[in-house]
Amino acid sequence: VSARSDDVVLQMPAKPDYLVLARLALAGLAHTVELEPETLADLKLAVTEACANAARHAYEGEGRVTLRLAASEEQLRIEIEDEGAGFHGTVGVLDPDLASEDGMGLAIIRAVVDECEIGSGEGGRGTRLRLLKRL
């Protein structure tokens, strides 16, 4: 599927320092589909929580997270992918506090989107979160 000219692919270090970039990219795309301010605010939360989860537990050292945004008149698709240790391998095992923060982030994401699918990234590595919001 060829990308629309307004689609966004943003790859950045998996660090909290870059979370603001995810929100800015979403805000840019929001202009092209005229998102309601409430919907935009909800989705800013979702991308922030998803990228923060990747920054928190995906890598032992340095790593990257990729954010993909694609909008049509009917829906907005958001994909957050890292190449780290994988979601299921870390939550609830390494650090109960981190696991609960991840859990809260995921609960928030699920509350604001219509579909939320968690799987492995390219080649079975890392974590890929696919979100869909109907407009």
Place this chain on the structure above:
Amino acid sequence: VTLVATVERIDGGAAVVSPVGELDAYTAPELREQLHGLAEEEGLDPLVVDLSRVTFLDSTAIGVLVGALRRMRERGGELRLVEPRGTARRIFELTLLDRTFAFYPTLEEALTS
């Protein structure tokens, strides 16, 4: 410095922390340090966090506020929040924490109630 948050001490023991902008996993740790430091000060009560100029809060920021609430309660004090405007309040509703925190519409009301 990544987060702009002024601290003001009010006669009578109150302190007001006023962060400006977006509170996420990058900026919230700075707020955590400020709030934890103030929560340890003897006689400081209430601790007021003025969120009226905060435009975004994520779950890390909420965690910081919950931590400050717990610390203040443990020593018999109060944490009061001045409501964030617009959509920034949304995360409190999503997490049902809008029932846990004491919200005030204005800073003046947070200080005089």
